[in-house]
Amino acid sequence: MARNGPQLDRRAGGRGAPLPSQGVSHKRVRTSQSCETVMRLSRYFLxxxxxxxxxxxxxxxxxxxxxxxxxxxxxxxxxxxxxxxxxxxxxxxxxxxxxxxxxxxxxxxxxxxxxxxxxxxxxxxxxxxxxxxxxxxxxxxxxxxxxxxxxxxxxxxxxxxxxxxxxxxxxxxxxxxxxxxxxxxxxxxxxxxxxxxxxxxxxxxxxxxxxxxxxxxxxxxxxxxxxxxxxxxxxxxxxxxxxxxxxxxxxxxxxxxxxxxxxxxxxxxxxxxxxxxxxxxxxxxxxxxxxxxxxxxxxxxxxxxxxxxxxxxxxxxxxxxxxxxxxxxxxxxxxxxxxxxxxxxxxxxxxxxxxxxxxxxxxxxxxxxxxxxxxxIIWPEGVTPFHCGIVNLKQGDAATDGACGEIYGALTAKGLEPLYDDRDERAGAKFATMDMIGLPWRITVGPRGLASGKVELTSRRTGESEEMTPEAAVARIEEIYAGA
Amino acid sequence: MARNGPQLDRRAGGRGAPLPSQGVSHKRVRTSQSCETVMRLSRYFLxxxxxxxxxxxxxxxxxxxxxxxxxxxxxxxxxxxxxxxxxxxxxxxxxxxxxxxxxxxxxxxxxxxxxxxxxxxxxxxxxxxxxxxxxxxxxxxxxxxxxxxxxxxxxxxxxxxxxxxxxxxxxxxxxxxxxxxxxxxxxxxxxxxxxxxxxxxxxxxxxxxxxxxxxxxxxxxxxxxxxxxxxxxxxxxxxxxxxxxxxxxxxxxxxxxxxxxxxxxxxxxxxxxxxxxxxxxxxxxxxxxxxxxxxxxxxxxxxxxxxxxxxxxxxxxxxxxxxxxxxxxxxxxxxxxxxxxxxxxxxxxxxxxxxxxxxxxxxxxxxxxxxxxxxxIIWPEGVTPFHCGIVNLKQGDAATDGACGEIYGALTAKGLEPLYDDRDERAGAKFATMDMIGLPWRITVGPRGLASGKVELTSRRTGESEEMTPEAAVARIEEIYAGA
CATH class of the missing domain: 3.30.930.10 (Bira Bifunctional Protein; Domain 2)
Incomplete structure (x- = not known):
């Protein structure tokens, strides 16, 4: 090994240079395009x-x-x-x-x-x-x-x-x-x-x-x-x-x-x-x-x-x-x-x-x-298959569809992977699916909340919900996974 | 699908949001620490x-x-x-x-x-x-x-x-x-x-x-x-x-x-x-x-x-x-x-x-x-196992060891993965190894070049070499892979 090279941080838990991938996972270039097919329930296979x-x-x-x-x-x-x-x-x-x-x-x-x-x-x-x-x-x-x-x-x-x-x-x-x-x-x-x-x-x-x-x-x-x-x-x-x-x-x-x-x-x-x-x-x-x-x-x-x-x-x-x-x-x-x-x-x-x-x-x-x-299931953040779910309570409604699309776009732009339930289903069925598959966080978008500019962020683990703006919900999800 | 969501870029080749990973490769958090073990030939298994x-x-x-x-x-x-x-x-x-x-x-x-x-x-x-x-x-x-x-x-x-x-x-x-x-x-x-x-x-x-x-x-x-x-x-x-x-x-x-x-x-x-x-x-x-x-x-x-x-x-x-x-x-x-x-x-x-x-x-x-x-082998940039090689012509020399360490650190800090030949071997053997394993780019660091602040960047495909500062070499490698 080089005797006079810079002291590289070999300690776990530090926040230095990225960990080498060894070919295991190497997003060298984050390539283009957010492909809706694969993270919208209407086109997914679940x-x-x-x-x-x-x-x-x-x-x-x-x-x-x-x-x-x-x-x-x-x-x-x-x-x-x-x-x-x-x-x-x-x-x-x-x-x-x-x-x-x-x-x-x-x-x-x-x-x-x-x-x-x-x-x-x-x-x-x-x-x-x-x-x-x-x-x-x-x-x-x-x-x-x-x-x-x-x-x-x-x-x-x-x-x-x-x-x-x-x-x-x-x-x-x-x-x-x-x-x-x-x-x-x-x-x-x-x-x-x-x-x-x-x-x-x-x-x-x-x-x-x-x-x-x-x-x-x-x-x-x-x-x-x-x-x-x-x-x-x-x-x-x-x-x-x-x-x-x-x-x-x-x-x-x-x-x-x-x-x-x-x-x-x-x-x-x-x-x-x-x-x-x-x-x-x-x-x-x-x-x-x-x-x-x-x-x-x-x-x-x-x-x-x-x-x-x-x-x-x-x-x-x-x-x-x-x-x-x-x-x-x-x-x-x-x-x-x-x-x-x-x-x-x-x-x-x-x-x-x-x-x-x-x-x-x-x-x-x-x-x-x-x-x-x-x-x-209740997935820990470290292994959850999607970072959060997005539930549209009124599919086909211009306001909720638009807000869900924006939240979806904002999350994917940050490299996060939401699962958007955009199916034409009752709210109860959508909640039951989200609860069963166990994503730790859910953003619920309904017409009533949106009228006052709010969506709901819910923890799967505690069941607690909080009303906030779509931007705040996206920021919160980002914050949660920044430390995961 | 949402009718009023933002128009997501589903076209290939665009430069929009990141492509969803589908769990295939999801560096959510680039974790800490550059682990030297696995990208230094002295500790690698090649x-x-x-x-x-x-x-x-x-x-x-x-x-x-x-x-x-x-x-x-x-x-x-x-x-x-x-x-x-x-x-x-x-x-x-x-x-x-x-x-x-x-x-x-x-x-x-x-x-x-x-x-x-x-x-x-x-x-x-x-x-x-x-x-x-x-x-x-x-x-x-x-x-x-x-x-x-x-x-x-x-x-x-x-x-x-x-x-x-x-x-x-x-x-x-x-x-x-x-x-x-x-x-x-x-x-x-x-x-x-x-x-x-x-x-x-x-x-x-x-x-x-x-x-x-x-x-x-x-x-x-x-x-x-x-x-x-x-x-x-x-x-x-x-x-x-x-x-x-x-x-x-x-x-x-x-x-x-x-x-x-x-x-x-x-x-x-x-x-x-x-x-x-x-x-x-x-x-x-x-x-x-x-x-x-x-x-x-x-x-x-x-x-x-x-x-x-x-x-x-x-x-x-x-x-x-x-x-x-x-x-x-x-x-x-x-x-x-x-x-x-x-x-x-x-x-x-x-x-x-x-x-x-x-x-x-x-x-x-x-x-x-x-x-x-x-x-x-001559690997195309898209599939090369390492982005470039670093060859130290005089292992144990304070100047070359230090420069190689700095180049290695600068590349890994940008998320690039070099293979550093830090073995105590003759230059000829190091070049032969690099040529055989086919990394498309090689940075060669020797005492003579360093005396005038230069290293050599060599294309495996053309065999052409160019002298430049270590910083310029790192920038060039980064530029090459930004488009790959």
Whole structure:
């Protein structure tokens, strides 16, 4: 690195230069034209259901179907309809941004993998029936990747040979498949699912543990940006292997895991504090802060220890949804697969590795489980599919149509994306749709209000409304998202 | 639609409000911090090869391997390494932007599909060995989608029943699989490939032909933004079916198709003209302009007609790479699958459909075939993985390190993404890397130039260099991409 270059701000949360996109999302030039087709309900494809679908047992599954976000195509395999696709992309984008901020490098591995790679690590037979095994026309064994430790190790060993190229963390966001025996709960336990998985390669165990801590911090920030509190809990490593592992759990009654924790753990937030991801000390200190208190899943729960360490009044037994997991597993893959580097003494040694996953498609469901009411979804600002809704109470009326058009134009001119309900429908139906799809803010435009120059801005979360001019409503929406 | 709303600029090429992202790429807030890790070669993962790989027969395959863009994981199945991933994402983003501009709505269908859907259309048995058939743990038949006519028709029939919801065009960009008997030429004829496929649903044949024309126009703009001339040629419909179809071909000696055309066809460009995608007349007129002259692939070539219609001096016989295809096939799928709507007379009729594809991963190869020299790739500005390179001729020198750091900081502050070669390498090696990976612009910083306050700006395409101040170089790069 340049020794005398300007001091670049590598800390998270600062307000310096733009974050590089790594090709993930690079609006170099904001191109022209506001295309009305795609943000006006009359021309959009939003198949909202009026009835609760019988097959959905949990609220996120029910609401994702009712809000026209997904459609099941086979057991545990879903299409993401336009609204669902928008949410999925917003979640993915936050994941990318926080990975890049932490210095991790994106690439993309394919969905299908050769079985031979998994024979090298010994996991081909071990993995069991959850692995979808495929034979191609030449009778070669392939599989639909459930995870990518073998493949990333293969990429590493093909190209890296020196300690000078370390540390290195590579990750991708890609579709995976696990042939669950009983897929259910919609995208929460699907078979084809979208996941971020990242892999660190380090010379020493100490460096690899820093990578572990760095991932922990970046995950905390990722979830908080999505409006979630995800608590790191000591977990079991399962088929990935290794000693150190934490799962991130979002508390929700419908969670599949039983969790046990000290209630004080829910008081800790990363917030806007700045972290230098290169600093071992800073990352370790955040890790320790977030993992010092007792918080475990049923896999690792120790009742005696729980009682000993947590005062009775702070003991919590609840349920949680797993939204991510980090692992340190040392040389488990690098050794059998020959992923080695030469160190500064000329000696060759296997690299220390870990892997780190975030359930991207599952998060869409987990966020709904954590944020809804009996009318529908309530999206946190960070992941909402549209920044706000515009409801025209009297479609076809010159004044309301004109005002809605102006608000729509003013918002899109600022780069915000409203969803304008310009359908010829009753007010009640429009409100019900907006409540179900859960946009956090709604601007309602009716003839009576307009007569005195006012529209209504309503918070989906609190239900509170405020009258103001259209200009003030646009300014408020802009202000809300400037900080999101 | 609002009758009295402001007249929104729906024309392509205008400079109005930002294009809505549809969740595809929505930098709402440019977040903080310039992360040096990911744009400094010393910390990046760019495994450039010095030797030509023996297995690569064509230049794009060779250069993608040599530039560290891809790694083969199985026959016809590739990992996209960081540099390749950036190019792939830029191509995908242009595709999304132009689809959204044309009023098409993105969603995402899964990679795996139930065989039953394909039994309904009659294509399950017909499709032959190129379809990758899969059996899950419950012995249910799945397949890895090679295309999505059946699934999109299924989504349509589940949710749409009235002519009032038409016209509608839905599309996605997703991984597909075709089990080619002999995968070769790298990503140009892979098995797992990334494709945009879109489907229009219209009440009448006339409306569906407008959708066909609208896609043709949007594709022309898409390819031109990537620096490509892709000529629409009358083609054969193959397993998709239907009467009307055009393929888009990029002329290249390594193309798999023999093409026959009137040389005047290469003089036609869409350029920056504005198109109203809702206007049947405008879209038809562009379609006619681009398809009036003789241009056919070997599948539909008619030698007698060629000789009759094209003067001998304008007859061209060449080779081309197929980068997209559009189809109108009427009710071929909607009829057997029961995708109908009720029209304004209360009668139920199958919808008229077409499908429209762009080979996203293949385009990375096609662009290289069309734009390279003997030193490596030459990326058009529209798809380059980094906007420019910065080469430090004397790493460790206070003056050059400082100047490079300042240039890097100035570019990133403007939202541009340079790749800074800050490795401790000889100048020759740095230039060879930059030439191979093909960034269109390079800023070279050496001690001699700096002594008189100058750096060098070099065009990869022309090889021409110009001396100027660092500030002027940054301003020039900004200017170049402001128009891209």
């Amino acid at each position: 198949p909202v259901l009026k009835e609760n679908p019988a097959e959905a047992q949990i609220v996120s599954h029910r609401y994702m179907l009712r809000a026209g976000m997904i459609k099941q195509q086979a057991a545990g395999i879903y299409s993401w309809l336009p609204l669902g696709f928008r949410v999925l992309k917003r979640i993915e984008e936050i994941v990318h941004e926080e990975q890049i901020r932490a210095g991790h490098i994106p690439l993309l591995m394919p969905t299908l993998q050769p079985a031979d790679l998994w024979r090298e690590s010994g996991r081909y037979e071990d993995y069991g029936e959850e692995m979808l095994r495929i034979t191609d026309r030449h009778k070669r064994d392939l599989l639909y990747g459930p995870t990518n430790e073998e493949m990333i190790t293969d990429i590493f060993r093909a190209h890296i040979g020196s300690y000078k190229d370390l540390p290195l963390t590579l990750y991708h966001v890609q579709w995976k498949f696990r042939d669950e025996i009983r897929p259910r709960f919609g995208v929460m336990r699907g078979r084809e699912f979208y996941m971020k998985d990242g892999y660190n390669f380090d010379l020493t165990k100490e460096d690899a543990l820093h990578a572990y801590n760095r991932h922990l911090v970046s995950y905390l920030r990722t979830y908080e940006r999505m409006g979630l509190q995800a608590i790191p809990m000591r977990a079991d490593s399962g088929p990935i292997g290794g000693d150190d592992t934490h799962e991130f759990l979002v508390l929700a009654d419908t969670g599949e895991s039983e969790v046990f924790y000290d209630s004080k753990v829910t008081d800790i937030h990363l917030g806007s504090r700045e972290i230098d991801y290169d600093s071992h000390e800073e990352c370790r200190s955040v890790m320790e802060e977030f993992t010092a208190l007792y918080a475990r899943t049923d896999e690792t729960h120790d009742e005696a220890r729980f009682n000993e360490r947590v005062p009775a009044e702070r003991q919590r037994r609840a349920r949680g949804i797993e939204v991510g997991q980090i692992f340190y597993f040392g040389t488990k893959y690098s050794e059998p697969m020959g992923a080695t580097v030469v160190n500064d003494k000329g000696e060759r040694a296997p690299v220390h590795m870990g892997s780190h996953g975030i359930g991207v498609s599952r998060l869409a469901g987990a966020i709904i489980e954590a944020s809804h009411d009996d009318k529908g | 495994p450039v090869l010095k030797e030509n790989p023996a297995e690569a027969q064509i230049v794009s395959h060779r250069y993608m391997l040599r530039a560290g863009m891809i790694k083969q994981q199985a026959a016809g199945i590739y990992s996209w390494l960081p540099l390749g991933f950036r190019v792939l994402k830029r191509i995908e983003e242009i595709v999304h932007e132009e689809q959204i501009r044309a009023g098409h709505i993105p969603l995402l269908m899964p990679t795996l599909q139930p065989a039953d859907l394909w039994r309904e259309s009659g294509r399950y048995e017909d499709y032959g060995e190129e379809m990758l058939r899969i059996t899950d743990r419950h012995k249910r038949d799945l397949l890895y989608g090679p295309t999505n006519e059946e699934m999109i028709t299924d989504i349509f029939r589940a949710h749409i029943g009235s002519y009032k919801d038409l016209p509608l065009t839905l599309y996605h960009v997703q991984w597909k699989f075709r089990d080619e008997i002999r995968p070769r030429f790298g990503v140009m004829r892979g098995r797992e490939f990334y494709m945009k496929d879109g489907y229009n649903f219209d009440l009448t044949k006339e409306d569906a032909l407008h959708a066909y024309n609208r896609h043709l126009v949007s594709y022309l703009r898409t390819y031109e933004r990537m620096g490509l001339q892709a000529i629409p040629m009358r083609a054969d419909s193959g397993p998709i079916g239907g009467d009307d179809t055009h393929e888009f071909l990029v002329l290249a000696d390594t193309g798999e198709s023999e093409v026959f055309y009137d040389s005047k066809v290469t003089d036609i460009h869409l350029g920056s003209r504005e198109i109203d995608y809702d206007s049947h007349e405008e879209c038809r007129s562009v379609m006619e302009e681009f398809t009036a002259l003789y241009a056919r692939t070997d599948e539909t070539h008619d030698e007698a007609r060629f000789n009759e219609r094209v003067p001998a001096e304008r007859q061209r016989r060449a080779r081309g790479i197929e980068v997209g295809q559009i189809f109108y096939f009427g009710t071929k799928y909607s009829e057997p699958m029961g995708a109908t709507v009720v029209n304004d007379k209360g009668e139920r009729a199958p919808v008229h459909m077409g499908s429209h594809g762009i080979g996203v991963s293949r385009l990375a190869g096609a662009i290289i075939e069309a734009s390279h020299d003997d030193k490596g």
